[in-house]
Ligand SMILES: Cc1ncc(C[n+]2csc(CCOP(=O)(O)OP(=O)(O)O)c2C)c(N)n1
């Protein structure tokens with residue numbers, strides 16, 4: 038059938054099952070916007086293309102479906118870059134469609150011309166420039182296919198204005214992806230399985246490292262079964278949270294820079310690491326030279342380029358985690374590892390006294406209180422997004438998820454401003470979910486304009502601002518490593534209650550611990566988006582902390598009341614006194 | 617660290633060379649030489665890439681190249697019997713009766729003179745990098761006016777077209793891509 042290029046875009050999106058897109062119009066994408074009105078897809082007008090791209094990302098992470106963002110050429114397109122880089126680092130399937138100047142003007146510095154395929158080359162899984170209407174259908178089909186298969190990631194499709202305007206024959210079936218060089222479907226060799234099995238059978242102190250790949254592969258059940266059968270404890274990366282219920286006895290909790298002490302110790306003492314869909318980020322390993330020195334390592338990964346990138350492994354099993362575990366599990370005998378688990382429990386004991394119950398109840402409000410109360414009031418079932426900073430780490434530590442896909446955070450890029458738009462995107466993906474973003478006072482202001490998007494759309498996400506008057510995580514580094522010289526971290530913020538009210542939304546301020554639960558309940562019961570400004574202790578720090586580049590077992594621990602304690606290994610290079 | 621030679625078959629589409637070059641820059645792999653040309657198959661180009669790296673680095677180069685959607689196939693031919701050739705054109709000063717002397721040297725290297733003027737010669741030489749470098753050294757005292765080299769191209773010896781799949785990337789390569 039005859040269609041304009043612009044119509045072909047929507048014909049394809051409808052067939053890809055897209056029901057909502059996020060975007061912001063402009064000159065070169067106008068033909069697509071005009072055609073949009075005739076198709077059954079809801080468009081969310083965002084307030085900034087960065088926010089829109091995070092929404093598409095949040096939508097994707099909450100649902101596993103591809104999130105779609107539209108932007109115009111030039112400034113519209115460049116505004117998506119941070120969102121694309123965020124999605125790229127966390128392997129999130131996003132398709133971003135941008136308008137481009139008319140093909141005859143390309144390369145002539147036309148008004149609002151930017152070489153966006155050049156700009157986004159390193160921050161997309163793949164990208165396209167389309168100059169002919171007859172290429173649009175195939176390109177969009179390929180973009181969706183690439184975005185969601187293999188190791189997912191963002192794909193940008195840049196379409197010239199004339200390609201949108203011209204007519205073409207639209208034939209969906211004839212436009213099937215033709216990607217001879219794209220191989221999302223990799224698999225390991227039989228001898229690799231044999232070597233992995235031998236290592237698993239002989240291990241005495243194994244630990245599973247569960248990353249986002251577990252969620253991406255939908256392998257939660259398979260991982261749980263493997264862990265239970267072999268009684269192997271499971272440590273989570275930040276993005277792996279939710280891959281095993283927090284209440285599961287084999288779930289150790291989060292590893293890495295702000296992981297719990299016993300988790301990092303378990304990794305350092307392990308004799309076998311089973312890395313499931315994770316990539317040994319430096320925030321997870323600390324000093325690579327001293328990382329898990331006693332452990333053999335098995336890496337199960339869909340992306341071969343991750344193998345031996347940071348940590349050299351003994352065996353790599355390339356492929357879909359479900360497939361690999363299906364191959365492995367039946368060939369392993371059940372074992373109990375009782376001694377190992379008992380040992381971990383022992384190291385755990387010491388840490389229990391440092392948890393939030395022991396934060397001094399001086400009437401002051403601590404972020405940990407807020408997050409703990411939020412966890413209780415939402416029965417641990419809310420879909421929680423975060424921004425980036427101290428509040429993000431406290432959320433990872435204190436909000437315990439028993440369900441997968443309920444924790445959305447920018448891990449790899451650490452993008453401030455991610456929380457609110459991601460929450461809006463997630464709400465569109467799962468309208469029935471109770472969605473919260475826990476944001477810092479700093480990061481919230483980076484994309485707070487998206488409150489207007491939530492208000493215009495009439496959707497409900499709740500915003501908990503952990504307001505400490507500082508760029509807290511940076512302040513913490515200054516406290517520990519820069520002699521408390523607080524350069525450019527104290528931050529004066531607007532009245533967030535009034536900001537909410539200015540958008541026609543509800544704002545609540547909380548300064549006492551006793552008010553926290555009530556405020557949360559009010560937010561839950563109020564129609565529309567609610568912003569709660571939690572005025573928390575200003576100079577609290579996230580513990581434990583492995584300083585950047587330090588050994589993983591060498592953590593700065595939460596000071597006990599009247600008793601400052603820094604845990605250090607025998608070969609500690611760090612000597613940090615925390616007052 | 618040692619030079620590793622990769623042969624990559626890529627889709628002949630706009631921007632593919634940029635994707636490959638950008639990958640090497642982004643991942644801090646040091647390209648010593650990169651050549652591209654058509655193959656006998658329409659739509660498929662062939663690159664010979666020489667990278668200075670270690671064994672782990674070589675595996676990463678390969679895996680990262682495979683991640684590019686437009687890359688069809690990658691072979692690390694470093695440790696395989698190959699024919700490697702580089703081509704150079706060297707313009708040398710040939711004044712004061714030096715011409716005969718130069719022509720003699722060129723003969724020894726089985727190179728050719730492809731242009732002659734009153735006071736210069738253009739020498740064409742094909743061979744391994746070593747051989748070319750050695751001729752360049754010999755010609756330098758005469759005065760090199762200009763030089764151009766193509767970079768290394770490489771091909772496996774024998775009837776076999778390409779090596780077996782590297783174990784890490786045990787993917788099925790669609791028959792359509794290469795036959
Ligand atoms: C876009 C961006 N700019 C800068 C940073 C560096 N950074 C990391 S955490 C942080 C402080 C965040 O402050 P806030 O949002 O108030 O959260 P808090 O740490 O106080 O909880 C900064 C500036 C970043 N991650 N992202």
Ligand SMILES: [Mg+2]
Pocket residue numbers: 426477478479503504505506507508509
């Ligand atoms: Mg703050």
